[in-house]
Amino acid sequence: MDTLSLLFQGLIPVFIFFTVTYGFAKGVPVYDSFVSGAKDGIGIIIGIFPYVLAIFIAVKTFEASGAFDFIRKMFAFVATPFNLPPEVLSVAMVKPFSNAASLGIFTEILKSTGPDSLASMMAAVIMGSAETTFYVLAVYLGAVGIKKTKYLVPVCLIADMIGIVIAIILVKLLF
């Protein structure tokens, strides 16, 4: 798996080499071109900053107020009848908001239940197949200043839920 990871990481240098040499061959002043493109980066990020700030404030205060802990307890209540490890639902719940927080819970699960437990497997599959939805929404919508998002947010949330249910069912079937 390390070699595969190395191979994938190699794609970026190869892509950069190809872009630069192709540009040079076509007579593009590659250095000037790069600088003039890169110049726009800071403006875009200044535009994104308030959106990222809003998301981070919501997530961090939610954690600090103890609301997360309450929801995790609720999940333990819901999970028992389905014979599910309650920690798994915490990972699933946290992942759309914060990658760091979900990694923290995942590590806790690994420590407390062991790396080959059903809970660890489920959490690993959820970690791999879910995204930090709200962060992606904030950054991508913020980049172009979209305010009217129609039905995008409910679609993303329903899709996230379906993904989590599928991940849990698959692990139950396969392990």
Next chain:
Amino acid sequence: MNTVWLLVVCISVVFAAVNSRFDGFTKAMFEAGKAAVEVCLYLVAIVSLWLGLTKILEDSGLIYKLSNFFRPAISFLFRNIPEGHPSITSITLNLLANFFGLGNAATPLGIKAMEDLQTLNPENDTITFEMMLFIVINTSSIQLVPFTAIGLLASYGSRNPNAIVLPTIISTVISSAAAVGILYLFKKFSRKDR
């Protein structure tokens, strides 16, 4: 987003009050500010890097050639993008970066793709169907090999960390397909409303 944000903030304040954790709440707010600045500083660097590189692609004309090359694969989903449009290339590159787990490249290329899609948008503050499709595919995650999860499993001594690859791929594929399906469903129903 307005509803979600309002709900989360209000719930946080109520819980902080019930648990008498107002000091922690205030501290968390400033920590969030710090974290947002750090993330954005990091983004400035990598977004600028990728914008610089894609500018070379544009100036050399390669971005248009690539977009014609990728068009058959992308136009299956993104039907309303005209031929040779740079968004086809940026969307493809973003999806490839996601696919190979190159998070550092995926976000800047995604921002570039959103900017390219915005050039096709008649109303600047309203989202287009193509943008929604692009975001939904991104948020449902399309990573081929979940390196972070495998790495953590391995570092805690799992006997077979690679066992999660297959279920992860299957669940990613199903959830992405479901996400696109749900988006089309919503599109259908929202048209009926009008």
